[in-house]
Amino acid sequence: MTNKMPPRNKSTLTTAALLLSAFTSLASAAYQWPSQPYDDLEDFIYSGQRPDGSSMSSLVASCKLRGTTNTTVAAEWTRFVYHDTSTHNITDGTGGLDGSLFFELDRVENVGAGMTNTRSDFSSFPSKYISRSDITVIGTIFAVAACGGPAMQVRGGRIDTNVAGPYGVPNASDTSESIVATFAHQGFNISEMIQLVACGHTLGGVRYPDFPDVVAAPSDTSETVVDLFDDTQQFDHNIVTNYLDGTTRDPLIVLNQTMASDLKVFSQDPTNATLQAMSSADTFSSTCVSIFDKMFNTVPNGVNLTDYIELQPVKVGNVQLTLGDSNLEFQAAVRVSTVSDNTNISMYWCDKYGSSADCAGGLKRYASPVSSTTVGSTVASAMGVTLEKYQFVVPIDADQGINKFWFDINYGNGTTAVADNNGAYYPVAQDEVLWVPSMSIAKSATSTNGSWFIVAAVKSSSASDISGLHIDCIGRATADYIAVNATYDLALNNTMPSKLGYDFYSVATTANFGVTMQFDIVAEASNGTQWIDGDRQAGLISITLPAASGVNTTTSKSVGGSGESAAWSWRHTSAGWLVGVILVVVAAL
Structure with missing residues (x-):
């Protein structure tokens, strides 16, 4: 991976038109x-x-x-x-x-x-x-x-x-x-x-x-x-x-x-x-x-297809809150349709607990990416679009937590933007039950049953209220091409000492889910409340994350963006911003 941005595409007008189309589409679709x-x-x-x-x-x-x-x-x-x-x-x-x-x-x-x-x-x-x-x-x-x-x-x-x-x-x-x-x-x-x-x-x-x-x-x-x-x-x-x-x-x-x-x-x-x-x-x-x-689109009657899948100019993924050695650890990636060789991105977030909860008093925490890499399919290449993926890994104090996050994008030429999920910000839904990939174990390459050892952390303060804890698993990349679904109950693992206010529960799967497995961890409270750590990828167990970056704090009058700067929000896309983007592309090529 590299922190150096790739060269711009040679087709100035095509790239500009595509970017204009992408930004306009995003605004209209309200993704x-x-x-x-x-x-x-x-x-x-x-x-x-x-x-x-x-x-x-x-x-x-x-x-x-x-x-x-x-x-x-x-x-x-x-x-x-x-x-x-x-x-x-x-x-x-x-x-x-x-x-x-x-x-x-x-x-x-x-x-x-x-x-x-x-x-x-x-x-x-x-x-x-x-x-x-x-x-x-x-x-x-x-x-x-x-x-x-x-x-x-x-x-x-x-x-x-x-x-x-x-x-x-x-x-x-x-x-x-x-x-x-x-x-x-x-x-x-x-x-x-x-x-x-x-x-x-x-x-x-x-x-x-x-x-x-x-x-x-x-x-x-x-x-x-x-x-x-x-x-x-x-x-x-x-x-x-x-x-x-x-x-x-x-x-x-x-x-x-x-x-x-x-x-x-x-x-x-x-x-x-x-x-x-x-x-x-x-x-x-x-x-x-x-x-x-x-x-x-020639499909059997009764199959309802999605809308056409359009490129999002800013796309968040790989989001996970988990336990580290001495803190909670939050990771997220943001993929950007880059338009400048000098683009810099910061991730901002609000605390979930304490005196600064939900950025009270204007206090926001922020960090720089730990890595970036250029990604893109042949379709993206045919569109003349370069995609850069920035990865963030930050420590989170368990007493502060994290409530929501967003990104400040500085293109290095006087143009800035805030990616804030169309004004809704990117939510961190819950921290009651969390997958812990660092304590989970990937299936052996020679395994005949496809077993994965999955560890979940449950807040000790909530454990007595939980009436059930299970994982819903699916594997579609199987040897016989038939999807495998299975549900497993997790049990308290007494060999794993509690830490950071969490107890550990585990289970070993038995079905053969194929190349990889996706799963949701579901905790059910006695009052009917559910906490879900969903869409987890067992294939990520074996991937070592970069070391967490340092955390900074700032205060401002508003929640979004970088203090007093005139940072446009994606939800506030304007003609001026779009023209600015096109001019940036022309200048950079």
Whole structure:
């Protein structure tokens, strides 16, 4: 990790316009943290990684090739999403993007190493709020962006099935009439069928040994040969222009005519009007965004998708209050769409208890970040946006606690802003029950049951009022792709001495939750009150945090920001601020 900011993107006008759009969108949407599943979806889409830092976006970045073959990871991921969609039945509303493809790879219609490669790529990334089918869609937008295509916004909330769906992918040997009927069954008319095939086949090609009737066997039949659809590996309109000018190399057009499925599809429009409308780079891109959006939203009846997930210019995450050696310890990260090489950020907070509770008398505590790192998915890169993630780790006196926090952003050029959750500030909901990752134990890499040892701290003063203490666990990144849910009661651990006014409770899980586990710790009082330390990531147990930073105090007339400075709040975004941002970008590039 580094404290040095990355160079600015070369496209001044594009970046400025994107920032203007992002800030305006934030104001209109009135986003407030926390907001699940939006929070996890947004961070994964634009940061490209799990909370533990494992990156899915990096698997496809720079339009990388798959091993020693001449096809790309992006092509395999893009094929995968259509094959999952293909089970949809427009008549009765069943099937579609529901993750059933994970259970269908033994079918001839889903033949190929690319399919099994993709399933393996995606398998460790589903989580509590991001389903397998959401991962499949997000993987596709990572793939398109990685190969020079447009940055696409998508929705979340798809619901996975745990069984195979009906057959649905057309075979290359099918008749034209059969192919048209199959796409119609899925909900795509002839023009949409042509668009979908063109947009899907701008990447990749046909592989031997998967399709020996199309691609001739090499002299060494143990080798893999991929005959590409067009003359580039990029997401571009060459698949269209090569067809229209008669120079196409598409093996599903020019080789075995019985297997010429792309020719059968494109020939359904004898005037080529659909392809002519896609024959420029801009129209190809916009058409693909539209038809992919329809495909992404092809889900079973009764599935309610989220709104489109937009990039938040300031995004809080990794928030946790826990016990340290001699104090409580609070950590938080804030991800910022940076616009200056000289950006500095401070985190401010109010006490929860004592004479300065809720910043009484104007007393605020603040600290600097302990580290920063540049993050970003291929989608963020395609948008021309640089994201910097600042991590804060601060000691908290148990007698003072922490009630709420916010961030003061100084861009180093006279422009400042306050990120305060649209005026609501970022709340620290409770400190009665806390997860203690430093005392918990990660499952062994060789464990057969996926056991995690989880330790929770409960305030000693509240212990007598608590009638129940349990954890609700979920693991979605499992070997058989089926989510595992389980609940465990925690028991007082007498081997762990009380400290800082907290007693310790523990439990060892027994279910196999897969790569990682997410859980909520729930304490129930006899009067019906609940305290929840929620959305915890067991995968963070093994991650060592940087040393806590020093804490400073200040007083001011107002709660937010840095004293008397004229710091704009994100909730007070104005035309002047937006113009200032754009000018900063222009000056910095």
